[in-house]
Amino acid sequence: MAVTCVASSPPFFIFDSQKLSSSTTFAIQSRAFLLSKSRNFFLPQAKSRLNFGSKRSLPSVCFFNTGDKSGNEFREQESEQKWPILRRWEVPWEWQTVSLTSLACGLGFVLAGLVEATAVPYLGIRPEELSLDEKAGILFVDQSITTAVILGVLYGITSTYQLPEDFFKYDWRKPFSLREGWLLWAGVGLVGALVAIGLTGAAMSFFSGETPQRETDALVRLLPLIGSSNVSTACLVGITGILAPLLEETVFRGFFMASLTKWVPTPVAIIISAAVFALAHLTPGEFPQLFVLGTALGISYAQTHNLLTPITIHAFWNSGVILLLTFLQLQGYDIKELLQST
Numbered sequence: 060m061a062v063t064c065v066a067s068s069p070p071f072f073i074f075d076s077q078k079l080s081s082s083t084t085f086a087i088q089s090r091a092f093l094l095s096k097s098r099n100f101f102l103p104q105a106k107s108r109l110n111f112g113s114k115r116s117l118p119s120v121c122f123f124n125t126g127d128k129s130g131n132e133f134r135e136q137e138s139e140q141k142w143p144i145l146r147r148w149e150v151p152w153e154w155q156t157v158s159l160t161s162l163a164c165g166l167g168f169v170l171a172g173l174v175e176a177t178a179v180p181y182l183g184i185r186p187e188e189l190s191l192d193e194k195a196g197i198l199f200v201d202q203s204i205t206t207a208v209i210l211g212v213l214y215g216i217t218s219t220y221q222l223p224e225d226f227f228k229y230d231w232r233k234p235f236s237l238r239e240g241w242l243l244w245a246g247v248g249l250v251g252a253l254v255a256i257g258l259t260g261a262a263m264s265f266f267s268g269e270t271p272q273r274e275t276d277a278l279v280r281l282l283p284l285i286g287s288s289n290v291s292t293a294c295l296v297g298i299t300g301i302l303a304p305l306l307e308e309t310v311f312r313g314f315f316m317a318s319l320t321k322w323v324p325t326p327v328a329i330i331i332s333a334a335v336f337a338l339a340h341l342t343p344g345e346f347p348q349l350f351v352l353g354t355a356l357g358i359s360y361a362q363t364h365n366l367l368t369p370i371t372i373h374a375f376w377n378s379g380v381i382l383l384l385t386f387l388q389l390q391g392y393d394i395k396e397l398l399q400s401t
Contacts, residue, residue: 150321151220191287195294206306225364245371248359286388300378329357
């Protein structure tokens with residue numbers, strides 16, 4: 060129950076002036092008033108009146124305020140103490156910085172891709188002549204450059220502000236703390252994401268009556284590299300299990316979601332960032348699953364305020380998919396058919 064401290068104003072001191080007949084009477088009444096005031100300052104004086112010679116009364120009122128914070132702020136603080144997941148971040152910038160930084164990160168992503176595509180012919184690289192291992196290596200370099208560019212833009216802009224200690228926090232300590240253990244809550248979030256995404260996929264299949272197509276999914280485009288060799292597998296795990304989680308969680312959770320908590324409650328910020336996260340993948344058919352995954356990632360980050368938590372979930376999710384498909388490929392399964400059926 061929230062505790063609200065409300066102080067009422069002290070009693071009124073009302074002074075009515077009447078004309079006194081002599082200065083002696085005035086002195087006696089003044090002395091009596093001061094003595095009674097020193098004994099009971101906050102108690103109403105029943106018949107204390109001073110006369111200054113005017114014919115109309117001059118009321119005087121004293122007000123007293125014991126607190127600076129409203130009841131809503133007290134209730135919010137108490138809720139955050141009981142439920143750490145509701146804690147907000149101390150955001151040092153305004154919405155203009157959030158908008159411009161997000162735009163700069165998007166432009167950095169596009170420009171990095173254009174520069175790389177332009178530079179490939181000048182480097183004498185012919186993609187059609189490359190082996191699968193070489194293609195996997197180029198993809199790893201491409202993702203490394205993109206990650207470096209976007210994180211460089213993000214940190215370059217935000218470093219001009221005095222950042223609180225829980226902004227862009229990567230803390231390896233206390234992995235199993237019940238309140239903020241990054242590894243503990245990563246495990247909880249991963250299990251919750253698996254269950255929620257499985258239920259979401261089953262609900263979509265049940266209501267739509269048909270299996271959604273994955274022809275535009277990035278995973279389908281990576282199928283030729285999956286299981287082709289140890290080098291290709293290592294490059295794919297590095298891309299999907301390290302670089303992509305580091306980049307996406309820092310941008311979508313570490314910056315965007317945390318910034319939103321300056322204007323909206325944390326649960327609302329989680330939902331908004333999850334929707335943007337799902338839309339950014341440009342796969343409309345998988346929006347529900349990606350939205351659920353983004354929500355699980357946001358909840359885990361809100362609980363710990365440590366980016367290692369959503370990064371770990373994201374890394375296990377992505378690399379787990381790659382390793383599972385590699386295993387099935389080596390067992391002779393047609394993984395493209397499996398993906399289309401699931």
